[in-house]
Amino acid sequence: MKRIVLALFCALMLTAPAAAGGIGVVTVESSYSVAETLDRLTKIMTSKGITIFARVDHAAGAKKVDKKLAPTQLLIFGNPKLGTPLMQSDRKIGLDLPLKALAWQDDNGKVWVSYNDPAYLKSRYEMSDRDPVFMKMTGVLKKLIGKAVSK
Numbered sequence: 001m002k003r004i005v006l007a008l009f010c011a012l013m014l015t016a017p018a019a020a021g022g023i024g025v026v027t028v029e030s031s032y033s034v035a036e037t038l039d040r041l042t043k044i045m046t047s048k049g050i051t052i053f054a055r056v057d058h059a060a061g062a063k064k065v066d067k068k069l070a071p072t073q074l075l076i077f078g079n080p081k082l083g084t085p086l087m088q089s090d091r092k093i094g095l096d097l098p099l100k101a102l103a104w105q106d107d108n109g110k111v112w113v114s115y116n117d118p119a120y121l122k123s124r125y126e127m128s129d130r131d132p133v134f135m136k137m138t139g140v141l142k143k144l145i146g147k148a149v150s151k
Contacts, residue, residue, distance in 0.1 A: 024120025026141075030111040030149035034071035034103040037111060041101060041148035045077055048144065052077050053098055071111075072104040085133050090125045099137075101145060113145055 030037040042052055053076040062069035078098030086093050101115045118137040122130070 024117050024124070025114050026117045027112050027114040028145060028149055030103065030113055031151045032111065032149065034073050034105055034111055037103045037113060037148055038073050038075050041075060041145065044144050044147055050077050050079050070105040070107070072102065075101045082133055082137055086127065086130055089127050089130055093121060093125050096121055113149055115141060115145065
């Protein structure tokens with residue numbers, strides 16, 4: 001039964017527009033630069049009590065080794081109220097927690113934000129006992145990232 005559900009989930013993810021960034025990856029366009037997008041997301045998240053753990057500037061790292069990379073920054077964030085119950089079910093989900101949002105500029109100058117779809121994490125770790133947590137994560141990510149990328 002789990003295989004059938006997983007196969008159906010994967011088929012849906014492959015046909016969904018949000019899966020354009022890869023299986024289980026949601027990608028949305030931003031109206032702002034990479035830095036401004038993550039500045040906005042940080043402000044929105046902290047106002048909601050979400051902890052910002054780190055911000056990684058991949059382009060700056062590339063520059064340090066004499067490589068060129070379009071603006072690309074990663075925001076690492078989380079909320080132990082949501083993440084802890086998931087880790088109580090399966091500690092391996094700690095590989096994907098805390099959550100991350102990657103803001104990046106493509107070759108045409110458009111800026112995007114990509115993040116792991118909580119439904120994919122639910123499937124990946126075969127968790128059936130935390131549906132309300134995954135549903136809440138999905139709604140919060142969609143809402144907060146949506147606010148950060150929109151004018």
